[in-house]
Amino acid sequence: MTYLLALDQGTSSSRSIVFDADGRTVAMAQQELPQIYPQPGWVEHDPQEIWRTQLITAREALAKAGIAARDVRAVGITNQRETTVVWNRTTGLPIHHAIVWQDRRAEPTCVSLRERGLATTIQAKTGLLVDAYFSGTKLKWLLDNVPGARQQAANGELAFGTIDSWLVWKLTGGAVHATDVSNASRTMLFNVHTNQWDPELLQALDIPANMMPSVKPSSALYGEVSADLLGHPIAIGGVAGDQQSALFGQACFKAGMVKNTYGTGCFMLMHTGGNFQTSHNGLITTSAAQPTSQTEFALEGSVFVGGAVVQWLRDGLHAIPNSGEVQALAQSVPDSGGVIVVPAFTGLGAPYWKPDARGTITGLTRGSTVAHIARAALESIAYQSAALLLAMSRDAVQAGSASVAELRVDGGACVNDLLMQFQADLLGIPVVRPAVTETTALGAAYLAGLATGVYKSTDELSDLWRSERRFLPTLSTQRAKELMEKWEHAVQQTVL
Numbered sequence: 001m002t003y004l005l006a007l008d009q010g011t012s013s014s015r016s017i018v019f020d021a022d023g024r025t026v027a028m029a030q031q032e033l034p035q036i037y038p039q040p041g042w043v044e045h046d047p048q049e050i051w052r053t054q055l056i057t058a059r060e061a062l063a064k065a066g067i068a069a070r071d072v073r074a075v076g077i078t079n080q081r082e083t084t085v086v087w088n089r090t091t092g093l094p095i096h097h098a099i100v101w102q103d104r105r106a107e108p109t110c111v112s113l114r115e116r117g118l119a120t121t122i123q124a125k126t127g128l129l130v131d132a133y134f135s136g137t138k139l140k141w142l143l144d145n146v147p148g149a150r151q152q153a154a155n156g157e158l159a160f161g162t163i164d165s166w167l168v169w170k171l172t173g174g175a176v177h178a179t180d181v182s183n184a185s186r187t188m189l190f191n192v193h194t195n196q197w198d199p200e201l202l203q204a205l206d207i208p209a210n211m212m213p214s215v216k217p218s219s220a221l222y223g224e225v226s227a228d229l230l231g232h233p234i235a236i237g238g239v240a241g242d243q244q245s246a247l248f249g250q251a252c253f254k255a256g257m258v259k260n261t262y263g264t265g266c267f268m269l270m271h272t273g274g275n276f277q278t279s280h281n282g283l284i285t286t287s288a289a290q291p292t293s294q295t296e297f298a299l300e301g302s303v304f305v306g307g308a309v310v311q312w313l314r315d316g317l318h319a320i321p322n323s324g325e326v327q328a329l330a331q332s333v334p335d336s337g338g339v340i341v342v343p344a345f346t347g348l349g350a351p352y353w354k355p356d357a358r359g360t361i362t363g364l365t366r367g368s369t370v371a372h373i374a375r376a377a378l379e380s381i382a383y384q385s386a387a388l389l390l391a392m393s394r395d396a397v398q399a400g401s402a403s404v405a406e407l408r409v410d411g412g413a414c415v416n417d418l419l420m421q422f423q424a425d426l427l428g429i430p431v432v433r434p435a436v437t438e439t440t441a442l443g444a445a446y447l448a449g450l451a452t453g454v455y456k457s458t459d460e461l462s463d464l465w466r467s468e469r470r471f472l473p474t475l476s477t478q479r480a481k482e483l484m485e486k487w488e489h490a491v492q493q494t495v496l
Helices: 047-065 107-115 119-126 135-145 149-154 163-171 199-204 242-249 308-315 323-330 370-398 417-427 439-451 458-464 477-492
Strands: 003-009 013-020 025-032 072-079 084-088 158-162 178-180 214-216 219-225 234-241 258-262 266-273 284-287 297-303 340-342 360-362 407-410 431-434 467-471
Touching: 003 047, 003 163, 003 439, 013 047, 013 439, 025 047, 047 163, 072 163, 072 242, 072 439, 084 135, 084 163, 107 119, 107 135, 119 199, 135 149, 149 158, 158 163, 163 178, 163 219, 163 234, 178 219, 178 234, 219 439, 234 242, 234 439, 242 258, 242 266, 242 297, 242 439, 258 370, 258 439, 266 370, 297 370, 308 323, 308 370, 323 370, 323 417, 340 370, 340 477, 370 417, 370 477, 407 417, 417 431, 417 467, 417 477, 439 458
Parallel strands: 003 072, 072 234, 178 214, 258 407, 407 431
Antiparallel strands: 003 013, 013 025, 084 158, 219 234, 258 266, 266 297, 284 297, 340 360, 431 467
């Protein structure tokens, strides 16, 4: 048997999954990652804890699979994107906690960039909007605020990386400082047209070029895991940011193919092939996972509160004792009774970009019950995702591309049949749930397998992709349109 090991380092946990060559899960191990909140709006992780938990789960996954490291053809890495680490090249020690993607402390730098008139240049070169979400402004904060950091950086003593780079460094015993194009494209420092760090953008944020990792395709030989870590050297053959890795794991290799990940938030990506497409409908452009040196792109939209609305029902309203019971409560009523929940707990993301929005419940009557609110909360995930796909469809039409034929789904909330059916009804296209929903880790494994000859091409990977269920729309186009209009009206009520 041929095995591939995927390291899936996420925001809330570190996981390792062993796959066989047919893309089937053989074994998995997971450890929770502690969150650090120094003050409101700040979120940090301990890089040493990231490394410790990731290594432990890798060893556990191999043990559960009953295999040794020598039985693994390659390792693939996928990671929470934008989270920023700086470490000393000599000691290998981080100079500060990692600043997590949700962290907002770099907003003043973003204001400065906008005031300097750099927003248009940044979007043209990187595909990104100026926002504290991305890594570059976090890196600048570390250099400006950690004592001695600027001088050490000037002396070439410091290395910057997103989580993938940190793991590659640790796995190779400090021999390799590298990242892939998909993670590099999330820094606001990377020219996605040339696949190189951009001198003008580095200068704009006062970041020394010597800190930056080398950039490789997402499927490439990065180095070898040190033999002392897992018992035998293993090639590192794949690296990709989590959402691009999920797009790859869903076998969305061609322009017009779309996946949506239903997690704490929702992340929707549409592959646009080699076409760098600037969105006119509130989305960002990002590099897709690239199996070769050929540039490939995707449009991306993010929903801030997806599955987290179920946590709110559980912990805030105490409507359900555990998250798994939301479907039964929601199905105890035939519909939401006109109730609409807009879960703008931390503002609204794409395609609205309303940071000052706050959550609302509209359409309440004397007959409204907690079951109606639960159903409306669940439906809010589908409404927000539908708004993303409609924005993508408008961008596709404006670019002269074909309309979207189906939506491939993954993530924890995609197991909810009621939600998936409502999603299909709103969109008017099939919603397809794959047999393997661990598509983020699977994408990393596929990329590693391509680099090491386990697979010959993406065509072979397309043949491996299997659906578990297709949800077909049951509503008329007119009724779906009416529902979306009511949703958009409710969204307008959310700004104080």
